[in-house]
Amino acid sequence: MSALTDPLKLARSPTSRGRRWDHLELLERIDASGSISAAANAMGMSYKAAWDGPVLVIVTTGSFGDNAIRLTDRYTLSGDGKTLTLLRHYEGRGGPQDQTLLLRREQQ
Numbered sequence: 001m002s003a004l005t006d007p008l009k010l011a012r013s014p015t016s017r018g019r020r021w022d023h024l025e026l027l028e029r030i031d032a033s034g035s036i037s038a039a040a041n042a043m044g045m046s047y048k049a050a051w052d053g054p055v056l057v058i059v060t061t062g063s064f065g066d067n068a069i070r071l072t073d074r075y076t077l078s079g080d081g082k083t084l085t086l087l088r089h090y091e092g093r094g095g096p097q098d099q100t101l102l103l104r105r106e107q108q
Contacts, residue, residue: 026060067093081105 029039040047040060047060056075063069069092076085086101 064092 026039026043026045029042030036033039033042036047036049036058045060045062047058049056049058051057052074054076058071058073058075060071060073061069069090071091072089074087076087077083078085082105084103086103088099088101090097090099
C-alpha cells in the first residue's frame with residue numbers, strides 16, 4: 001500500500017494540506033481510509049452527511065484560528081458518470097461565498 005492509499009501514512013504525510021478544509025484532501029482521505037468519519041476525524045473536522053435525492057450533502061464545521069467555518073458541500077454525479085459537480089457554500093470571515101467545481105473523468 002502506497003503513502004497515498006495508506007490512511008495512516010496520509011495522516012502524517014508532509015504533503016498533506018492540513019487544516020485548510022480542503023475538499024481534495026478530504027476526498028483523498030475518504031479514498032484512503034474508506035470512511036468519511038475517519039477522514040473528517042483525521043482533519044479535526046465535524047461533519048454531517050445526508051442524501052438529498054441523488055445529491056450527497058456534507059456539512060462541515062470547524063475553525064481556522066479564531067475563524068469559525070461552516071461548509072455545505074453538495075455533490076452530484078452526472079447521468080453518464082463522467083462529471084462530478086461540487087457546489088460549495090462557505091460561511092465564515094469575509095461573509096458567505098459560493099463556488100462550483102466540476103471534475104471530469106478523462107478517457108484512458
